[in-house]
Amino acid sequence: MRLFKACLLSPTPMYKLTATDWIWHDGDFVPWNQANIHVLSHSVQYGSSVFEGVRCYKTPEGPAIFRLRDHLARLLGSCKIYRMEVPYTIDDLVSACCALVEKNGLESCYLRPMVLRGYGAASMVPFASPVEVFLPCWPWGAYLGEGALENGVDACVSSWQRVAPNTIPTMAKMAGNYLSGMLIKMQALADGYAEAIALGPDGMISEGSGQNVFLVRGETLFTPPVDGTLLPGITRDTVLTLARDAGFEVREQELPRESLYLADEVFFSGTAAEITPVRSVDKITVGKGKIGPVTTELQRRFLATVHGETPDLHGWLTPTRSLVEAAPR
Numbered sequence: 450m451r452l453f454k455a456c457l458l459s460p461t462p463m464y465k466l467t468a469t470d471w472i473w474h475d476g477d478f479v480p481w482n483q484a485n486i487h488v489l490s491h492s493v494q495y496g497s498s499v500f501e502g503v504r505c506y507k508t509p510e511g512p513a514i515f516r517l518r519d520h521l522a523r524l525l526g527s528c529k530i531y532r533m534e535v536p537y538t539i540d541d542l543v544s545a546c547c548a549l550v551e552k553n554g555l556e557s558c559y560l561r562p563m564v565l566r567g568y569g570a571a572s573m574v575p576f577a578s579p580v581e582v583f584l585p586c587w588p589w590g591a592y593l594g595e596g597a598l599e600n601g602v603d604a605c606v607s608s609w610q611r612v613a614p615n616t617i618p619t620m621a622k623m624a625g626n627y628l629s630g631m632l633i634k635m636q637a638l639a640d641g642y643a644e645a646i647a648l649g650p651d652g653m654i655s656e657g658s659g660q661n662v663f664l665v666r667g668e669t670l671f672t673p674p675v676d677g678t679l680l681p682g683i684t685r686d687t688v689l690t691l692a693r694d695a696g697f698e699v700r701e702q703e704l705p706r707e708s709l710y711l712a713d714e715v716f717f718s719g720t721a722a723e724i725t726p727v728r729s730v731d732k733i734t735v736g737k738g739k740i741g742p743v744t745t746e747l748q749r750r751f752l753a754t755v756h757g758e759t760p761d762l763h764g765w766l767t768p769t770r771s772l773v774e775a776a777p778r
């Protein structure tokens with residue numbers, strides 16, 4: 450009980466919001482404290498809100514948002530699945546995100562684009578509620594704690610399973626999907642782990658509470674396929690691309706739980722977690738119990754790319770300053 454309280458009632462700084470000055474709401478910048486919705490908004494009653502998590506990094510050219518277009522495409526894809534009509538194009542939202550980072554005067558931050566159904570509908574049928582778009586952002590450090598990227602984290606396999614395919618669509622980044630993630634994460638914290646890996650309904654490895662998972666054997670990477678139980682992460686795709694660039698073999702295939710214990714290396718990938726090594730699973734040491742050579746190489750390539758220290762070969766960075774300066778006034 451003491452541990453439960455310590456973990457759940459005293460959130461560590463990486464799990465707390467830091468207010469910034471402005472939030473973009475349907476074309477206007479509103480002060481942080483005025484970006485409000487009604488308690489009877491459809492999204493509050495029924496969870497009808499989709500969102501994204503995107504990182505903006507400090508680079509030599511000023512702040513640059515990583516894979517912004519891909520995140521916004523996934524956002525609009527989530528809206529499509531839930532029949533939410535958004536009156537903005539990806540280009541509109543790219544401009545708004547860049548302007549937001551500049552207006553808040555941030556060099557680096559985490560952006561949280563949100564599309565939600567507002568106030569109006571009385572029942573589950575949502576169409577009387579307007580679709581509203583909010584773009585908040587705030588400064589955010591290492592999601593899994595200081596030193597996690599360098600030293601790795603201890604994880605467990607969750608006793609909670611991920612949802613089955615064709616129940617709640619996991620290709621949509623929908624707020625309600627995170628009920629599963631919350632249970633997985635809270636249990637892990639209460640049990641003294643930094644994170645958990647959940648299995649799918651077939652007992653095979655699915656993903657973490659908010660990250661995809663990779664295993665390494667020798668110089669081959671393995672990750673579960675997009676099977677209807679996990680979010681197809683943009684960082685997952687980044688890792689697959691960087692791994693191929695580096696000459697590693699990559700395999701998307703079903704993986705049993707015990708392959709976590711036998712792997713040479715395990716790591717999480719995600720916008721918040723970036724590339725975080727896992728040093729133990731269920732208190733069984735992974736490999737040598739520290740970041741391994743393949744994870745080190747991929748993390749090095751990843752961090753050099755996001756910080757603009759290496760040529761942006763895949764066109765993944767959107768510099769905020771040049772885009773805002775070029776915008777018509």
Ligand SMILES: Cc1ncc(COP(=O)(O)O)c(C=O)c1O
Binds near residue numbers: 630658682721
């Ligand atoms: C459930 C879940 N899986 C995986 C990921 C990783 O996705 P991405 O790399 O696009 O951040 C996230 C984070 O958004 C997530 O919430």
